[in-house]
Every structure is written in C-alpha cells, then in structure tokens.
Amino acid sequence: MSSTVLFAGNPNAGKTTLFNLVTGSRAKVGNYPGVTVEKRSGEVTLVGGRKITAVDLPGTYSLTARSAEERIAVDAVLADGDEAPLGLVCIADATTLRRGLYLVTQLLDAGRPAVVALTMMDEADKQGLTIDAKELERAIGCPVVRVVATRGEGKAELEARLAAVLDEASAPPRKIELPSLLEADVAAVLATLPPAKADDVADLRRRARAIWALLSLGEDELEGVSPSLRAAVTERRRAAHAAGRDLDLEIVSWRYARVDAILDRALRVPERTKRSLTDRIDDKLMHPVLGLVVFAVVMAMVFQALFSWSEPFVSVIEGGVAWAKAATLANLPPGAFTDLIANGVIAGVGNVVVFVPQIALLFIFITVLEDSGYLARVAFVIDRVMGGVGLHGRAFVPMLSGFACAIPAVMATRTIESRRDRLLTMMVVPLTSCSARLPVYVLITATVFDSSRHVFGLMSIGAVVLLAMYTLSIVAAVVAAAVLRRTVLRGPRPTLVLELPPYRMPRVSNVLRATGARVRRFLTDAGTVILALTIVLWGLLTYPKDASISTHYDDLRATAAQTLDGEAKDAQLHELDDAQASAELRHSFGGRLGVAMEPALRPLGFDWRTGIGILGAFAAREVFISTLGVVYGVGEADESSTSLRDALREAKTEDGRAVMTPLSGVCLMVFFVLACQCMSTIAVIRRESGTWRWPAFLFAYMSVLAYGVTFAVHQIGAFMGFS
Amino acid sequence: MSAQATHTLNELPVGGRGRVLRVGCARASALRLLEMGLVPGTVVELVRRAPLGDPIELRVRGYSLSIRGAEARGIEIEAPEPSP
Numbered sequence: 001m002s003s004t005v006l007f008a009g010n011p012n013a014g015k016t017t018l019f020n021l022v023t024g025s026r027a028k029v030g031n032y033p034g035v036t037v038e039k040r041s042g043e044v045t046l047v048g049g050r051k052i053t054a055v056d057l058p059g060t061y062s063l064t065a066r067s068a069e070e071r072i073a074v075d076a077v078l079a080d081g082d083e084a085p086l087g088l089v090c091i092a093d094a095t096t097l098r099r100g101l102y103l104v105t106q107l108l109d110a111g112r113p114a115v116v117a118l119t120m121m122d123e124a125d126k127q128g129l130t131i132d133a134k135e136l137e138r139a140i141g142c143p144v145v146r147v148v149a150t151r152g153e154g155k156a157e158l159e160a161r162l163a164a165v166l167d168e169a170s171a172p173p174r175k176i177e178l179p180s181l182l183e184a185d186v187a188a189v190l191a192t193l194p195p196a197k198a199d200d201v202a203d204l205r206r207r208a209r210a211i212w213a214l215l216s217l218g219e220d221e222l223e224g225v226s227p228s229l230r231a232a233v234t235e236r237r238r239a240a241h242a243a244g245r246d247l248d249l250e251i252v253s254w255r256y257a258r259v260d261a262i263l264d265r266a267l268r269v270p271e272r273t274k275r276s277l278t279d280r281i282d283d284k285l286m287h288p289v290l291g292l293v294v295f296a297v298v299m300a301m302v303f304q305a306l307f308s309w310s311e312p313f314v315s316v317i318e319g320g321v322a323w324a325k326a327a328t329l330a331n332l333p334p335g336a337f338t339d340l341i342a343n344g345v346i347a348g349v350g351n352v353v354v355f356v357p358q359i360a361l362l363f364i365f366i367t368v369l370e371d372s373g374y375l376a377r378v379a380f381v382i383d384r385v386m387g388g389v390g391l392h393g394r395a396f397v398p399m400l401s402g403f404a405c406a407i408p409a410v411m412a413t414r415t416i417e418s419r420r421d422r423l424l425t426m427m428v429v430p431l432t433s434c435s436a437r438l439p440v441y442v443l444i445t446a447t448v449f450d451s452s453r454h455v456f457g458l459m460s461i462g463a464v465v466l467l468a469m470y471t472l473s474i475v476a477a478v479v480a481a482a483v484l485r486r487t488v489l490r491g492p493r494p495t496l497v498l499e500l501p502p503y504r505m506p507r508v509s510n511v512l513r514a515t516g517a518r519v520r521r522f523l524t525d526a527g528t529v530i531l532a533l534t535i536v537l538w539g540l541l542t543y544p545k546d547a548s549i550s551t552h553y554d555d556l557r558a559t560a561a562q563t564l565d566g567e568a569k570d571a572q573l574h575e576l577d578d579a580q581a582s583a584e585l586r587h588s589f590g591g592r593l594g595v596a597m598e599p600a601l602r603p604l605g606f607d608w609r610t611g612i613g614i615l616g617a618f619a620a621r622e623v624f625i626s627t628l629g630v631v632y633g634v635g636e637a638d639e640s641s642t643s644l645r646d647a648l649r650e651a652k653t654e655d656g657r658a659v660m661t662p663l664s665g666v667c668l669m670v671f672f673v674l675a676c677q678c679m680s681t682i683a684v685i686r687r688e689s690g691t692w693r694w695p696a697f698l699f700a701y702m703s704v705l706a707y708g709v710t711f712a713v714h715q716i717g718a719f720m721g722f723s
Numbered sequence: 724m725s726a727q728a729t730h731t732l733n734e735l736p737v738g739g740r741g742r743v744l745r746v747g748c749a750r751a752s753a754l755r756l757l758e759m760g761l762v763p764g765t766v767v768e769l770v771r772r773a774p775l776g777d778p779i780e781l782r783v784r785g786y787s788l789s790i791r792g793a794e795a796r797g798i799e800i801e802a803p804e805p806s807p
Contacts, residue, residue, distance in 0.1 A: 062758040066751065098784035099760045219751060248750065252757040256765075269785065278787075282771070282780075291774040380789050384775040387791065393778075495752045495794055496778055497759055500787040 002083060004041075005052045005162065006076055008107055009091030010100050011059035012373075012501040014119035016040075017510065018091055018149040019056040022159070027056070029517055031690075032072050046163040052086060061099070063106045063212060066220040069419055074216075077110045078209055080202070087113040087166050089158070094124035094131060094146070095502070097267055101259040104140070109176055109211075111204035113165040114142045117158055121146045123502070128270040136266040141174050150507060176207050182250055185236045186210045192228040214247055219492070278373070278502040285377065295381045298374070299400055305361045306404030307435060313357035321350030339542065340535070348534030351620060351680065352527040355407045359522055362401055362408040363515040366415065369397075371506035375415065376498055383496055389478045390485035392416050393496060395425040399477070402432030403470075406681045407526075410688055411518060423689060424489045427698055428481045430681050433473035433673055436621040439639035440672050441469055443625055447645045448665030465669070473673050476705070488697070522684070529683035537619050537679070541590040541627075549587060553580040574635070582633035590615050604671065604707070605664030605714040607653050617677045624672075663717045667710050675706035733779070733795035735769040741800030742766050748797040756794065760784040766803050 007022075009015040020027065023042030030039045040056040057073045065071040079085060090107045092100040097118075108114055116136075118124075124131065133144045143161040147154030178186060189210040196202035217225065217233040240247045275283075285294055325342045332338040369375040375397070379386075383393030391399075394416045401409035409429045416422040442462075445451075449461045459467075485494075553576055560572040585591050594612030601611050609631045616627030625644070629637025632647040651659040676682070682695040689695070735741055743765045746753045760783050761767065768782040778791045 064754065064758060096784070096786040099786055102758065102760070215754065248754045248757060249746075249763070252754070253762045253764075256760065256762045279770070286771055286774060286780075288774045295774075376789075380773050380778060380780065381775070383789075383791070384773065384777045387777075492749065492751045495748075495755065496789065496791045497752075497755050497794075498778075498789040499759075500780060500789055502787075 002086060003051060003053050004055050004076075004085045005044075005087045005089060005166075006055050006057050006085045007089045007091060008057045008073060008077065008103070009059060009117075009119075010061055010093060010096070010103060010499075012499060013059070013091050013093040013096075013100060014149050015059055015091045016056060017507075018089075018117060018119060018147060018158075019054060020510070020513070021149050021152060021155055023054050029521070037069050037072055044159075046159050046166070048163050048167070050163060050166060052162075052166075054089075055085075060103065062103055064215045065212075065222065066216060067419055068221070068223070071222060074212055077107060077112075078205055078212070080196075080205065085112055087115075087162065089162065090114055090116045092116060092118055093120050094118040094129065095120050095127060097131070097263060098259065101140075101262060102255060105255055105258055106208075108140060108142060108174060109204065109208040111174060111201040111208075113168065115158060115162045115165060116140065116142060116144045117154070118144060118146050119149055121154070122148045122151070127276070130268040132266045132268075136262065139262040139266060174204060176204060176211070178211075179250070179254060181245070182247075182254065185214060185240065185247065188236050189213055189229065189232045192226065192232040211251060215251055276502070281503055282377075282500075285374075286380070291381060295378065298369075299378075299396075302362070302365045302397070303400055303404065305365060306358050306401055306408065310357040310361055310404075314354055317350065317354050317357070321346060321353075340538070343542070344535040344538040345531075347538065347619075348531040351534050352523065352530045355405065355522065355680065356519055358405050359408040359411060360515055360519055362412060363518045364511055366397065366412055367511045367514045368506045370415065371504065371510060373501045373503045376500050379496070379498055380500060383498075387494075387496065389481045390494065391425060391428075391481055392418070392421040392494060393498070395421065398425050398429055399432060402429040402434060402477075405434050405436070406430045406432070406678065407522075407684050410681065410684045411522065413688065418494070420489055420491050421494055423694060424481060424484055426685055426688060426694065427484055427489070427701075428477045430676055430678070430698060430702065431473055431477040431480055431674065433470050434621070434678075436678070437469075437672050439622045440617075440624055441466060441669055443639040443645070444660075444665045444669055446639075447648045447660055448662045465666075469669055469673050472670065476674055480701075480705075522687075526680070526684040526687040529686060530680050533679040533683065534619055537590075537616075539589075540593075541585060541588050541616060543588060545584065546587045549580065549583050553577075553583075575633075578630075578633045578635040581630050581635070585612065585627075585630050603714060604710045605661070605667040606671075607651075607659050609651065609659065610668065614671075614675075614677065617672075618679050620680065621672065621677055624677075661723045663714065663722045666717070667714045670713050671706050671710045673706075674702060674709055676702035730799060731796050732767065732769070732781070732798040732800050733792050735800070737769055737771055740766055740768045740803055742803045744799040744801050746798050748794055752794055753797075756790065756798070759788055760786075761788075761798065767800070 007015055007019045019040065023044055027040045027042040030041070031037065032039045037058050042054050043051060044054050045051050055076070057076060058069070060070070060073050063074040063077065065074050076085065077088065088107055088110070090104045092104050104116060118131065118133070133146065137144045143165060145154055145158045145161055147158060186207060190206060193206050193209060196206050213229055213233050214236065216222070217230055218237060237247055285291055324346050328338060328342040328346060332341065366375065369378065378396060379393030382396045386393050386395055395413070397415070398409045398412040401412055406429050409432070410426050413422045413425045413429070416425060445462045445465045449465070451460065451462060453461045455461060455464045556576050557573060560569060560576065564572055586595070591612055594615055595608040597611045598608040601607065609628070612631050613624045613628040617624035625637055625639055628648070629635060629641070629644050632644060632651065634641070634643040634647050637644040648660045653659055676699045682699060685695040685698060686692055732741065743761050743763050745763060746756050746761055748756065765783060770780040770782050770787065772779050778789050779795055781788045781790065
C-alpha cells in the first residue's frame, strides 16, 4: 500500500483549489506514464504526524473510460497491491450534488477510507440549499466536510477527519447492492477477474471493477484488458440486448437512483423564486446579437494581446539576445567555439525565451476565462461554426491564437478534453498564418509588386496579397481538419457535452500559478528540444568550412587596405565581409543541400538561393529574410531593407531569367503559408502529444501539401501566361 | 411553461420543460449523456439556444449542460406532470 491520498472530483468543482490549499505551494508537476496528462502531487503531514502524498486526479464526471487518458482515474482509484491508494478525498460541488454524487458513489465503491469534501458551500448557502451533513454522512457511509476552499474554510476539519479515517483499523464495510438482473451480469463478469483475498473490501473492489467493465468495454480504445474479461462483457451485453435490455441504461439509472435516494433525505432545494446571477448575466452574454458582439470583443482582445501586447517584451528579449551575442563575439577570441556560443547556444536560448511573453499572456487570458466560466461559453457560442468542420467548440481559442503564434496555440489545446479532438486541433493549428510569416509576405510583396498599383481602385496590391494569404491559410486549415477527421483521426462522431459552470471571480494567485507552471514546462520540455535543434541548424549552415575561402578574402581585404582609403576602403571591406559570408554559406552542408534541392524547387519557381533561405527559415520563419541577406551578400537584412529587395529583383538564374517574378513571389508566399517550417512547432507538438509520431506526421503532410499546391500554382500560372 | 405534445428535447421551446423518456443516440454519446444525469425520469428545462442557434443549454439536476441539437433530437421526452 502506498501513502497516496487521491483527490477526485468533477471539473469546475474546486478540486484544484482545494488541492492547492491542502498542499500549499509544495505541489510537484509530472506526467502520468504513457499519456500527456499532468500529474500533480504534494507531500502533506496530517495532524498526528502521518505523512501522505496528495495526488490531484484529472477532473472527471465518471470513472467510465474508453481511452488511456480517461482510464487514469479509475486505475488509480481501484488499484490494488503496492499502488493501492491509502485513501480518497472525494470533492463534490455542494451546488451540483444531484450530478456530483454520481462520481462520489463510484469512488466510494472502491471501499477505501474516504472523506467527502463539499465545496462551494458559500454559493450553496446563498442559493438557500439546505444540506443535512449528518444525514449525508449516514447515507453514504463516510465523513462529510463543508469547505470554502477560496477562503480556506474547512481545511483543518478536512485534514483532521481524513487523519481519523486513515487511522481506523478497518473502514466500515460498504455494500454494492444491485437489482437482481444486473447482479447476474456482474456475477458472470466477476468470474473472469482474478480472485481476491477473502476480505470484504477486496471483494467490494472486484464488484466495482466488474460494473466498470460492463460500462466501459466495447467500442473502447483501452489496451491491456484481459481477453476473457472482454469476452465476458461482450457476451453479457449481447445477451442483454437480445432480451431487450440496455445495460448502460440500467447501470447508470441504478446509480442515479441511489444518488436521488440519498439526496431526497439530505438535500432541500428551495423553489426558485428569482433567476440566478449567472442566468441574468447569460441573458446578456448569450443574447443572439449582444452575445456575438461580446464574443468578438473578448476574442479580439486575446488576439491583440498575443499580437501586440507581447511586442515590447519580445523586443526586450531580442535586444538582450543580440547584446549577449555581440558581447560574446567581442570578448571571446574569434574561432569555432565563440561562433558556437554566440550563434548556436545564445541564439538557441533566444529562440526559446522569445516565446515566453506570448505563452504567458495567452495562459493568463485562458486561465481567467476558464476560472470565470466564460471559456465554456466561448465553446458554446462558436461550436456551431467549429462543429461544421469537425472541430470541437473548444478548438476556437487555439485556432485564433495560431494567427499570432502556433507555439502557445498548440499548448492551449490542453483545454480540449478528448485526445482525438486535441490532436486534430494540433494538426491544423500550424496552418493558421502566424505572425512570423508576415515579414516574409511583406518582403516578397514589396519586391515583386509595384506598391503604387491598386486593385479595383480600392485596395493596395499589398492588402490584396495579405488578404489572399490569410484566406488561403483559413481554407487550408478547414479542409485539413475535414480530411484528417475522416482519415487519420477517424473515430466516433465527436459530440459536445459541455457543462456551463456558474460565473465565478477568477483568483489572481491561481492565474499566476497556472501560467507559471505552463511557462516552466515549456522551458524545460519543449525548450530543450528547440535549443538542440537551433545548434544543429547552426552547424548545418556553418560547416564544413573551407580554408581557401577565407584565404581568398583575406588576400582581397589586404589588397583593398593597401589601395583604398577612408570611406571607400570601409565600404569595400564591408562588401568583402558580406561576400565571404555568402561564399561560406554556399559551401556549408546547408548551402550544398540548397543547391542540391534546386531541381526539385525549380518547378515551384524557386532557385537554390531561395532553397537555402527555406532551410534557414526552419529555425523560425522570419530567419528566411536574414538568411537571404547572407546568401545575396547584402549582410544584415530585414523585411524593409531596400538593398535586399534590389538584390532579389536583380538576381538572375544561370539561364538569365529573373529569380523573383510576381509568379515566383506568389508561389513563395503560398509555400510559406502551407509548409511546416518551424522547428519550435515540431518541438512543442512532440511535448504535447507525447510522441514523435504526430510532429513527424505534421511535417510530412504539410510538406507534401505545400509542395503540391505551390507546384500547381506555378504550373497553372505559367500556363496562363503569368511570369 | 410546460411542454405539451413535444417528442424530442430539441423541439422544446426556450423555457420549456420535459421529462426524459429515452436517450436514443449512438452508444458512446448516449452513455455520456446518461452519466451527465439525463436518465429517464429526470426533468430537463431548455434554458436557451446559443446565439447561432446551436448548441442548446439545458438545466438538469441543478446545473447547466450544453449539448448539440444532433444529440437533443435523439432524446425523447414527455410533458412533466404538473406539480401537485
């Protein structure tokens, strides 16, 4: 037996707040093995000196499980042997007991020492609910403690009564009394479960497991279920069906009848005289017109925060990284090691830290929206639109965030409960046109189009191009979602079963705690992968070096130093530096790869220089521009640098045609919309999906999509006579 | 307020109430809806429709539950007996 006490309860029941209250700030965050569900645990010393490990189970409405993630709770609760929990704290929202006790009775059927914590007692009092705690204790057979976790009320009593039940030599025996028809089904399933020691509590747990199997098995995705158990369940379900019975209905109705019998004695609900505050707020916020306006304003604010409010923080970080690079280059002796530190390690750390402002801002918003109850309403308002393309209503905030940056957006998919819905959202979020693509659109548009031209006399050509790219990105995401839902992520038709919790005031401490935890997890998990990939990419674009290149340019520099003076000399030296960087880049693995790729890129309208730029863009899309700057020998460049635009316009292929034409420019932008050119996205999806399979699939499908569509655009465009 | 001869939950008017008779959806959906408290005999109220018409918000067992019209069409209801 372990020292574990499980905290189990419905979502929105205040479970995590109570867990935080009991464990203080000592909670550790880890992962359950094999799944990407966070496991939070903390050591607590109870009165009397007993040390326990409190574990916060994922919030759930029932122990029924069809997937590995849903199974975490039931496996923890019904565990035997070394993994067996010492006891349970069952958390039930006092205002929703007629539903919440369903889970509580499932938990108590495990036969472990348990305490029921009634949370939200202040709200229950305000609603005029009368809960007879003594009667409730008697009816369910374990202590009931009233708590208001947000004010710390009931903590001492909860700990004292938990200590008392854990100290009792034997828990008062409970029974699971079933109607006789169900009893026969359970008996048949019990025969296939491993025998237990001959004690009442172990026997109780076997019965709980048999009931669980009857509800959960069939159409499930569970692994490691014994074939004999599966066969027994299938047979009983088949026989029941043939007899015109519905086992799911019988079992759930039986349990709810238990709940109702308990509450008929222990709970008195006053006749509702006036509408609750939440109802009155929702009359406005869910109003057909006003509701949509509020929705648009809130979502616009989230987007604005990601897009603009993060900007000053990002600038500070980028400035800091540039300063650290310069300081390293200035203070360490020149050479490969200094280059590695400055352009590999420091750049890599910068690539990680630069995401922190957006992640922190998004999670502050998400936690505030979630804790206030509005996040569930966001799904409620927009589900019709999202459901139309096979996405969950909760996928809206991640998709919207994707237009700022895919990294926080992928992390935001955690608010979606079902793994399949979550994966689907992760697989299409990178198609939304993130802000890092914007500089590329700007540079290319300014290079290949005449900015003074207007379309239909109204919109500038730049605006038309931007509109086209964002439309393409939305269409691609919607089509990809529809296709993936029918192929790779096929499954039962997704349903929406969403609780709309009452509006509550979010607590600053919880918002900061949740946001801090997200940022820390990003830095330690995805961050290390991003750092490693940055260093690998730096190596690819730096090595091998060719001594003859530097000797050649050293000679030219020496000549220039002797023959020229003043400004002319400086200009010439600068030009030689840029030319040398360009030659060295072309000589590197990455440069050669770009050259080798040219035959594959030509049908898309790209040459080898663009190919090298695309490779460099893998670090982050905006790096495309600085890489092009080096390739074209114009040195440091950004999207508004005229020297790079001029170099691009003048560039010719070997057969003398222009590299950058309106057609090849459009192709390049289309490619940037669709290609998965962001190793940070890959790293964060690896972290959030728990396997390399999904980021590999993402990269493969987006690459094929980008190549195919760009190929089609270029070929059709050329056929129609565009150049 | 009470619903007359409505047959499925989706046909309830806003503010209308009904008693669940049967949850006739695919097994996975039906089981979830049952476990969320929509067992036969339970009284539900259709509180409102989402601004875009779907999904709907139900009041059941003292809390607010949102489901799509597609599921609501599979839930058969009868008019609740007038309270004594």
